[in-house]
Amino acid sequence: MQTTEVTYPSGRRAAQVTPTRLADLVWMVNLGTLRFHAWPVTAPWVDLVDELRLDLDPQPGTGIREAAQAALELRRVLAEAGLEAWCKTSGGRGLHVYSPIEPTDFIDARHAAIAIGRELARRMPTAVTTKWWKEERGERIFVDYNQMARDRLMASAYSIRPVAGALVSAPLLWDEVPTVDPTAFTVPTMGERWREVGDPWAPMYSAAPGSLGIALSWYERDAAAGEGEMPYPPEYPKMPGEPPRVQPSRARAAQESAQS
Structure with missing residues (x-):
């Protein structure tokens, strides 16, 4: 079994399995692995992202139809950024859109995702948001x-999710996205789908990686206009240029209390 060492946000290092054979996956399943969550890197270059991933997460009041419309527009945004897009179900209520990219560091990859998300939100302001705090998202796709x-x-693509119905995160053809039904992709149905459709993502694995140059230029443009860094996940140390990790309503309440 091959492994590689990764570094976590805290600085801690640990070995992770690097499966390269079907037998490796069987070994992992035998240990009880149900969900597979692969890093967006290729070993041994574990600090260089080579797969841009965009998560379209439906908020309360929205669902798969709204996520599908957002995914179709996101595909157009990515094309304008010089990136080819590939879509799959999340195995839940949302959709994931991937794009192979030239290797880059995690900060640039995240900034590119921020810039692309903001561009999508500008085009669909009532339907899409990049707001980190739930109280600001409304009934939109996050x-x-x-x-x-x-x-x-x-x-990962084809990963099983621990939910009723044994849903699977299923790669899609773009023609399937407008009417996609995530509940149709389950452990019992995926075998027949594979026989009928094959792997819709097979071309992605040999596609030429795209450059994040345009997306990062969008980020710099937005930063110059006052929209720069965004909050990191809570387990992260404070990052350079990051705004305060304070829920907006709490920040307002604290300010009002200080002024009273």
Whole structure:
């Protein structure tokens, strides 16, 4: 069994399994692994992201139809950034959109996700948001840019989810996205789908990686206009340029209390 060493946000290092054979996956399943959450890197270059991942997370009042519309527009945004997009179900209520990229560090990958999410939100302001705090999101699809932070992982393609119905995170053809039904992709149904459709993501694995240059130029443009860094996940140390990790309503209450 091959392994590689990764570094977590705290600075702690640990060995992670690097499966390269079907037997490796069987070994992991035999140990009780149900969900597979792969890092967006290729060993041994574990500090260089080579897969941009965008999580379209439905908030209360929204669902898969709204996520599908956001995914279709996101595909257009990514194309304008010079990136090819591939979509899958999350295995839950949302959708994941991936794009192979030239290797880059985690901070640039996350900044690219922020910039692309903001661009999508500008085009669909009543339907999409990048707001980190739940109280600010409303009934919109949340682009979870922090899924591109180090050690924040999404279910792999074909990963089983521990939910009723044994749902599977299923790669999709773009023609399937507008009417996708995530509950149709389960452990019992995926075998037949594979026989009928094959792997919709097979071309992605040989696709030429795209550059984040345009997306990062969007980030710099937004930063110059006052929209720069965003909050990191709570387990992270304070990051350079990060705004306060304080819920907006609490920040307002503290300010009002100080003024009274």
